[in-house]
Amino acid sequence: MSLGKKTNIYELVLVGDADRPGLPEIMRGVLVNAGLQEKDVIESRIDGRISVSSYFNVKRNAQKIEAKIRAGRLNKVAVRLRRLESRDWQNKWKEDFRPFRLTRRIDVVPTAYRHSYRPKGRKKIYIDTVLAFGTGLHETTSFMAKLIEETAGKFKNFLDVGTGSGILSLVAAFNGAEAVWAIDIDKSCVEVAQENFKANAYSSAQLKVADVGVWKTNQQFDFVAANLISDDLIRLKKKIFSLVKPGQYLALSGISLENFSKVKKAFAALPLRCVQIRQGSRWAAVLYQRTQRKTRT
Numbered sequence: 001m002s003l004g005k006k007t008n009i010y011e012l013v014l015v016g017d018a019d020r021p022g023l024p025e026i027m028r029g030v031l032v033n034a035g036l037q038e039k040d041v042i043e044s045r046i047d048g049r050i051s052v053s054s055y056f057n058v059k060r061n062a063q064k065i066e067a068k069i070r071a072g073r074l075n076k077v078a079v080r081l082r083r084l085e086s087r088d089w090q091n092k093w094k095e096d097f098r099p100f101r102l103t104r105r106i107d108v109v110p111t112a113y114r115h116s117y118r119p120k121g122r123k124k125i126y127i128d129t130v131l132a133f134g135t136g137l138h139e140t141t142s143f144m145a146k147l148i149e150e151t152a153g154k155f156k157n158f159l160d161v162g163t164g165s166g167i168l169s170l171v172a173a174f175n176g177a178e179a180v181w182a183i184d185i186d187k188s189c190v191e192v193a194q195e196n197f198k199a200n201a202y203s204s205a206q207l208k209v210a211d212v213g214v215w216k217t218n219q220q221f222d223f224v225a226a227n228l229i230s231d232d233l234i235r236l237k238k239k240i241f242s243l244v245k246p247g248q249y250l251a252l253s254g255i256s257l258e259n260f261s262k263v264k265k266a267f268a269a270l271p272l273r274c275v276q277i278r279q280g281s282r283w284a285a286v287l288y289q290r291t292q293r294k295t296r297t
């Protein structure tokens with residue numbers, strides 16, 4: 001989405017009670033069912049309320065999605081569409097996005113809180129912009145971050161397939177990755193990741209716009225992280241697998257529970273040992289270790 005000064009931005013937001021079990025997933029699901037992509041939905045919590053928002057350049061597009069959502073009559077969820085002033089838009093994420101605990105050792109800190117949020121003994125990932133998937137608030141990202149942290153010390157180089165905001169590359173760098181490759185099919189995500197790397201004074205990643213399916217490299221990696229939708233994981237499984245060094249790690253996330261057995265079955269055909277599964281109310285992630293055995297892929 002272009003952020004030029006004269007761009008109109010429309011915010012469609014659903015707001016509900018943060019204590020209501022499963023509500024964030026329901027609200028996200030409603031937006032996705034209405035035609036949005038997961039990556040375009042931003043979740044935030046503030047003062048006991050949870051909100052999921054999406055942003056549009058074209059009012060008519062926002063209104064179409066709003067109409068579908070209102071037709072579904074969500075119980076105890078407020079639906080709001082408003083035009084943001086350029087000033088509001090540039091500051092919006094700063095209001096809604098607060099520091100939070102991502103893993104046992106790492107907090108995510110919006111750069112607006114860089115000077116005010118300084119807990120002792122915690123590592124901090126600064127996020128400068130949330131205009132790509134990967135604030136860390138989504139379960140698929142936090143599962144990945146935890147799997148990476150738990151594998152700390154066992155990998156030197158790391159490949160982030162579908163880097164989005166770049167958050168997983170930063171988690172990997174905090175956990176001992178000496179060399180990081182981050183790719184995304186979407187140029188705007190690569191730009192966002194670049195800004196977030198800069199906010200963390202991190203300049204060691206090789207960041208590229210690339211579709212993993214056709215990405216040409218002779219390298220294999222100690223840890224490959226792919227947080228993609230289930231159908232893409234299945235479609236790209238051979239290519240993703242081929243990027244993992246024998247004996248090393250592959251983490252998959254972005255798997256909705258209804259697709260979990262399909263994904264596990266697809267990857268069961270490859271020489272991989274399941275090391276750990278993380279499962280929530282709607283999503284699952286898996287950590288595999290590639291066996292040493294040489295195979296044709």
Ligand SMILES: C[S@@+](CC[C@H](N)C(=O)[O-])C[C@H]1O[C@@H](n2cnc3c(N)ncnc32)[C@H](O)[C@@H]1O
Binds near residue numbers: 168183229
């Ligand atoms: C769910 S987001 C994950 C973002 C971040 N890695 C995280 O875990 O929060 C998936 C990302 O993968 C990217 N993507 C989708 N298909 C891809 C492909 N074939 N090759 C590379 N990136 C892809 C999307 O543009 C998006 O940024």
